[in-house]
Amino acid sequence: MAIQPDVLQTLKPQPYDSIREVVRDGDLLLCSANDGFSRLIRWATRSPWSQLGIAFRLEEVDRVLVLECVEKIGVRAVPLSTFISRTSSGVHPYPGKILLARHGAMAAKTRRKPWKKMAAFAFQRLGDRFSQAETFKIALRIAVSRFGRRLHPSLGPKDEFICSEYVARCLKAVGVEVPWDGLGFVAPSDIANDPRVEAVAQIRTR
Template sequence: MTIDPAVLITLRPQPYAAIRAAVRDGDILLCSATDMFSRLIRWATKSPWSHVAIAFRMDDIDRVMVLECVEKLGVRAVPLSSFIARTSNGTEPYPGKILLARHRGMGAKARRKPMKKMAGFAFDRLGDRFSHVETLRIALRIVLGRFRKRLHPSLGPRNEFICSEYLARCFEAVGVKIPWDGLGFIAPADFASDPRVDAVAQIQT
């Protein structure tokens, strides 16, 4: 079912250790933050969701890694402990709330091999960086998204993404489509609105 924003109030935050143990490959981290870029996305989507990322377990080295696409830096990977402690620009404590969510399409054991395909796409994008021009293009798409306008092809994502477009591409790599209206941009709120995405736990930040 669609994730109600009220879950950030009704779902008691769980400590890091409990969350770390519960994370599965392909889990979604939905964020509601208050920094400037987050406020822009929340304004554009009229929702509390400002950022989204994806988690993978690396049990051989005893790590849970989070992959995300952030302004200025592009695509990066950070340990879950760092992701929930501070923003991409180093602001700490994290200025907002974070929800661990899970797409039902990723739960079947039969997805073990497709999961490798998803991880392959996600990790292959690491290090992609944005120029100032690309960052401005992203900001323009977000503003236009507020008014649900269809974008000119020249403004569509190329090799630069906002977080939710990057994540949608990760899911597309294994044939999972995140529904959206085709206007503006795929937003963090579209993940929360997908009836196949369930809230697992709120993370204590």
């Protein structure tokens, strides 16, 4: 089922230690934040969701990492504990709420077979940075989405993404397509509205 609009009010926040134990490879971190760029995303999509990350467990070193694509930095990986405690610009505590969610198609994936394709794409993009021109294209896609216009092919994402475009490409690597209306950009709300995505728990930010 899709993420319900009132999920952040109906799910009681759970502490980090309990959440860490249930996170699976490919789980989604949906954020509803109040910083400037987050407000822009929420304005463009008329939804509470402003940021999105994807989780991977590294059992060999006992770490849970969140990969995300953020303004001014590009694609980065941070420990889950860092992701829920501060923004990419260092604002602490995290100015908003975070939901752990799971795509139903991931239950059928294994790390040994097609699953590796997702991890390979996700980690291959680490360190990709945005130029000013790429950041402008992203902002333009957001504005186009707000006013319901279709996107000219030249403005589509190539190696520059916002967070949800990055996660959508990770999912696509294992044959999972995110349904969206083709207006502007794939938004966090598009992934939250996918009927195959369900809420797991709200994470207590700190």
